[in-house]
Amino acid sequence: MNRGGYNKRGRGNKSNRGYRGRMACINSLDVDILGIGETHLINSNSINIKGYKWYGHNRKNIHIRAKCGSGGVGFLIRQEIVDVFNIEIVNDVTDGILWVKLQDKLCLSNIFYVCAVYLPPENSTRAVNVHDFMETLMTHIYTIPNGHAFYICGDWNSRCSDFSDFIEGVDQLPERNIVDFQHNSYGSVFCDFLIDVNCCILNGRNSLHNDYTFISTRGSSVVDYCVLPYEQLKSFSDFTVHRTTELIKNIGMVDKFDLRRIVPDHSVLTWSMSLNFNFVDNISLNDHEPVRKVKYSADNIPQDWLCDPTIITSIDNIISYLEHSETTQFAIDDMYDSFVTVMKSEMSQKLPCKTVLYNSNNNKPRRCQKPWWTDNLGTLWNDVCKAEKVWTKCKGNTSKNLRHLYVEKRKLFDKSVQKAKRQYWFSSQEELMNTASNPKEFWRKIGKIGVGNERQNNIPMEVKLSDGSLCNNQNVVIDTWKNSFCDMLNQNHSSISLNSNQVIFDEFLDNVISIDEVYKVLNFV
Secondary structure, three states, X not given: OEEEEEEOXXXXXXXXHHHHHHHHHHHHHOOOEEEEEXXXXXXXXXXXXXXXXXXXXXXXXXXXXXXXXOOOEEEEEXXXXXXXXXXXXXXXXXXXXXXXXXXXXXXXXXXXXXXEEEOOOOOOOOOOXXXXXXXHHHHHHHOOOOOOEEEEEEEOOOOEOOOOXXXXXXXXXXXXXXXXXXXXXXXXXXXXXXXXXXXXXXXXXXXXXXXXXXXXXXXXXXXXXXXXXXXXXHHEXXXXXXXXXXXXXXXXXXXXXXXHHHOOOEOEEEEEEOOOOOOOOHHHHHHOOOEEEEEEOOOOOOOOOOOOXXXXXXXXXXXXXXXXXXXXXXXXXXXXXXXXXXXXXXXXXXXXXXXXXXXXXXXXXXXXXXXXXXXXXXXXXXXXXXXXXXXXXXXXOOHHHHHHHHHHHHHHHHXXXXXXXXXXXXXXXXXHHHOOOOHHXXXXXXXXXXXXXXXXXXXXXXXXXXXXXXXXXXXXXXXXXXXXXXXXXXXXXXXXXXXXXXXXXXXXXXXXXOHHHHHHHHHOO
């Protein structure tokens, strides 16, 4: 699915050629969802383009003498997307922030969210408190159900320079391709916000062409961004910045429109997003019975484990059958099943067990193997989960207060996570400095803190053909590996004997083990 973001700057209306030129540029992009900032619409006015449906949020507080609107954000969504998704505006309380929810009509559990933002410049008469703006966005992000994809696009008026949008050394993200090395006061606040909510900037990552997003006679800068969660970065690709002058040239209409009105000073951002939805009917998914499995505890094995005569006899019979049976896969599988049956019988009688439900809401294992995780974080996370559960189950008047309580606990948890990450990274650096005199320990620490991960080589998806050339075609590579393993594992040499009764005599191995040999072995223990 192709997405995009565009700051329209409100230039042009339906009656002039500038408006029609802008719409021609939008149609040439062929995007499914296009976020638009600074629509400058008033009241309930909308943008109408054939084949798209408008979902907008116009600025409410307009000066009484204003000839047109200001601010405003919205989305143009292709009609084909509207036909297959239930689309609704879920939050438009704050000026400059619009959240839209898209839910698959065939499988109601498939949901993703899109958000359009416009943060007025810091020197604007419409300037807002940037900390309150980011705080509001953070609250909205926290109330998105876990696991659902989302992205935020728009004009942030924040110049980030080379500020990091993640904690280096802890969060593993590719570096951004930076074109604007200047920064403003919003830039640092914006990057701190991204770190707090575990989100990153798509600009300069997974990109086809990165460029300035604001170009005018006053200079060039990058102030328009697409923001998304860390874990969803691989689902976004082909990020491209289109200058509007290039779009006009591509559609061949340079001499047909008023370029003073049609050419804005903001570029258009486009990217592709893979949804990775489950194509399962929602009714059949809900009716699916959970899988039950018995889980045994081997913490305290009793003294009489595998000591019963019947168990010993059964195991001896299995061993004897293996020694005298033909070496076939069927015989091995049959004996393995018999051995599993014997072991399960003994475990059921002598080991404590519990029934675990898989694919159900009653079984949500959480395994945290992060090196920076602490018991305090575990306690805070449990508090967040409890607060979320209480809030989502409440249907009364206290729902708003419970939501506020959940958001506060989530903020506390996220701040504690960032603090734990930084402390872990600083302590790792300190340990590294302390081991500088010991090369062996030094390089072992390097591997532990993750710096050596960049040197890990993956098996390339390519093979060398008989003529010496390299081929990276997936089908050819898979067939070559398949044939190579087939030739290696299914050799049919007459010299290989599969007679299981053959006895091999070796004078050296058949000799009695001497006392000196036993003494030498024990010295190594």
